[in-house]
Amino acid sequence: MKLFIIILLTLISIKSVGQVKIQFGVEGMKENSIIMLNALCNCYGKDSVIYMLDSLSYFGVFTCEVNSKGYVVDIPMYRSKKSSFCKDDLIRIKNFLQDRKIKFSVVYINDLGETENTLKKRIRKELKRHFRQNRTIFITVGFPGNLSAPWERFLIH
Numbered sequence: 001m002k003l004f005i006i007i008l009l010t011l012i013s014i015k016s017v018g019q020v021k022i023q024f025g026v027e028g029m030k031e032n033s034i035i036m037l038n039a040l041c042n043c044y045g046k047d048s049v050i051y052m053l054d055s056l057s058y059f060g061v062f063t064c065e066v067n068s069k070g071y072v073v074d075i076p077m078y079r080s081k082k083s084s085f086c087k088d089d090l091i092r093i094k095n096f097l098q099d100r101k102i103k104f105s106v107v108y109i110n111d112l113g114e115t116e117n118t119l120k121k122r123i124r125k126e127l128k129r130h131f132r133q134n135r136t137i138f139i140t141v142g143f144p145g146n147l148s149a150p151w152e153r154f155l156i157h
Contacts, residue, residue, distance in 0.1 A: 020070040020137075021105040022123055024116060028107035033145025035104060036062060039096050040143070043089075053144055057082040062093075062141045068131040070103035078143075106139055 023031065040049045052058040060080025065073045075090045075097075085093070096102075106127070110119055130137060 020066065020068055020127065021103065022120055022127075023105040023107050024110050024119070025107070028105050029142060029145050032104050032107065032139070032141045033143065035097075035102060036093075036141045036143055036145070039093050039102070043092050043096050058143065060084075060143055062090075062143060064104060064139050064141055065136045066104050066106075066139055067136050068127075070105060071101060072097040072104065073136050104139060104141065106137065 037049065040052070058080055060078055060083070062075055063077040063079075064075050067073050072094055075094045078085045078090060106123075108119070108123060110116065112119070114122070127137070
């Protein structure tokens with residue numbers, strides 16, 4: 001019986017490798033943006049984030065390096081036309097996301113007209129192949145991304 005349990009646990013752990021969440025379109029982008037918005041609120045406070053959003057100067061994109069589970073490994077870059085987060089800020093945000101084991105999704109656009117099921121299977125296969133050769137993948141997370149005003153309704157209290 002013990003051997004059966006060990007084999008079962010091994011199979012479950014092998015199957016869970018490469019289980020990053022896959023999403024499509026605007027909803028996936030919105031979910032990632034809400035995660036980043038929550039992280040920023042926790043790191044800088046809600047009032048500071050509302051100021052960032054209202055001033056329109058912080059509209060940009062975070063480049064996030066995530067592992068096969070969707071956990072942040074690094075945030076090497078933030079791009080915006082008018083402002084920036086310094087390296088210490090990016091480390092602070094990364095540490096918040098890592099400490100709380102918050103996962104991001106990998107978001108795709110279905111521009112080939114495939115069924116979501118077919119596309120998800122193909123992407124899952126390609127991601128498994130990628131993660132066998134590489135430890136991480138880079139994704140972009142918009143800030144505020146696809147969140148529409150008023151921003152306050154998306155801020156997590």
